[in-house]
Amino acid sequence: MKSPKWLKRFFARLFGYATSRAQEQRLQEEIAEHIALQTADNISAGLSAAEARRQANLKFGAVEAMKEDYRSQRSLQPFENLLRDLRFALRMLRKSPGFTIVAVATLAMAIGANAVVFSVLNALILHPLHIPQAETFYGIQHGNDALSYQSYPDYLDLRDRNRTFDDIAAYDAALVGLDTGENPSRAWIFLASGNYFDVLRLQPFLGRFFHASDEHGPNSAPYIVLSYAYWRIIFKAIEASSAASFRSTNIPSPSSASRHPASTAPWYSSIPVSSCPS
Amino acid sequence: MKQKTDVPQGTLALMVLKTLDVLGPLHGYGIARRIEQISGDLLAVNQGTLYPVLLKLEQEGVIASEWGASENNRRARFYRLTREGRKQLQVETQDWQQTAAMIERFFAAKAEDLS
Numbered sequence: 001m002k003s004p005k006w007l008k009r010f011f012a013r014l015f016g017y018a019t020s021r022a023q024e025q026r027l028q029e030e031i032a033e034h035i036a037l038q039t040a041d042n043i044s045a046g047l048s049a050a051e052a053r054r055q056a057n058l059k060f061g062a063v064e065a066m067k068e069d070y071r072s073q074r075s076l077q078p079f080e081n082l083l084r085d086l087r088f089a090l091r092m093l094r095k096s097p098g099f100t101i102v103a104v105a106t107l108a109m110a111i112g113a114n115a116v117v118f119s120v121l122n123a124l125i126l127h128p129l130h131i132p133q134a135e136t137f138y139g140i141q142h143g144n145d146a147l148s149y150q151s152y153p154d155y156l157d158l159r160d161r162n163r164t165f166d167d168i169a170a171y172d173a174a175l176v177g178l179d180t181g182e183n184p185s186r187a188w189i190f191l192a193s194g195n196y197f198d199v200l201r202l203q204p205f206l207g208r209f210f211h212a213s214d215e216h217g218p219n220s221a222p223y224i225v226l227s228y229a230y231w232r233i234i235f236k237a238i239e240a241s242s243a244a245s246f247r248s249t250n251i252p253s254p255s256s257a258s259r260h261p262a263s264t265a266p267w268y269s270s271i272p273v274s275s276c277p278s
Numbered sequence: 279m280k281q282k283t284d285v286p287q288g289t290l291a292l293m294v295l296k297t298l299d300v301l302g303p304l305h306g307y308g309i310a311r312r313i314e315q316i317s318g319d320l321l322a323v324n325q326g327t328l329y330p331v332l333l334k335l336e337q338e339g340v341i342a343s344e345w346g347a348s349e350n351n352r353r354a355r356f357y358r359l360t361r362e363g364r365k366q367l368q369v370e371t372q373d374w375q376q377t378a379a380m381i382e383r384f385f386a387a388k389a390e391d392l393s
Binding site: 005008009012013016026027029030031033034036037038040041059060061062063065066069070073074 | 305306307310311324325326327329330333334336337338339348349350352353354355
């Protein structure tokens with residue numbers, strides 16, 4: 001267990017910082033003793049008491065310069081200076097509260113703005129959607145309102161007259177009750193048009209997705225697709241679960257799980273999306 | 279009278295170790311006096327400079343110190359070599375002798391030896 005010398009010195013210095021007063025005392029005593037011994041030797045060599053002391057001091061050299069050197073060896077001088085500077089800074093901040101408030105507010109706003117910009121960058125550029133060619137996907141808005149909804153008939157019109165995009169899918173979020181037989185729970189779901197997964201070019205992890213061909217107008221057979229995360233939580237990834245039927249808003253349906261680890265919301269769809277709010 | 283020379287950097291520590299090795303536990307003044315005596319007064323140890331060196335050596339663990347009574351019965355700090363210090367002294371003595379021997383050979387070499 002041989003620790004390197006510099007590490008040993010570092011800990012000794014840390015200790016030296018904590019015990020600086022006792023160490024100062026020790027140095028003081030050592031110097032006094034040194035000069036006393038030298039003086040005694042000088043006296044026995046035949047010098048007068050005053051001259052002996054003078055010679056002893058001369059021989060010892062500049063005491064204060066040596067003490068400075070000693071102190072800088074003893075403890076972590078930069079660390080001590082930093083602490084002193086911090087204390088001074090805090091004192092000055094307390095002395096001028098106006099400046100402090102302005103400075104803190106400026107910093108807070110700058111940091112906040114940076115955090116917002118970064119979180120947007122993070123979502124859009126660093127962690128884009130887990131779909132192939134995510135950069136070719138666009139959301140369609142009405143007017144300048146980012147949260148605007150299209151009505152379902154509008155969607156049908158857009159889809160049928162679309163010459164700009166390969167295809168257009170519709171979805172809406174809704175809160176429903178999900179029941180696997182024992183644990184009824186509330187869950188956020190997406191109601192989606194039949195072509196939803198084809199537009200996103202996604203493949204299911206298990207089972208099958210619904211397609212546009214599954215739509216037969218209002219009240220056609222409903223399908224439900226679970227997100228990967230939700231499937232893991234509820235069914236603990238047991239394969240047999242794909243056969244389990246469960247009830248959702250009174251509609252029993254065969255299930256399939258999609259691999260969408262980023263989302264914990266189950267995908268759910270009744271086809272067609274007859275309940276789209278306008 | 280010869281001019282007294284300053285102690286070269288780093289050698290003071292080695293001298294301290296050797297002094298403690300030969301004489302056993304010693305206080306600061308004793309160490310300073312011995313170094314002066316052995317060097318035949320050739321070295322002017324600005325005696326105060328010894329103490330930072332002692333502190334550094336103690337922090338490195340090659341010497342240790344404790345309070346004791348000096349000749350005139352006053353409290354004095356006595357320094358002694360630790361086991362690690364003895365080892366380091368051995369290593370540094372070897373290094374020093376190698377260096378000295380090498381320099382000596384260079385000084386002894388004549389032009390015809392090199393051709």
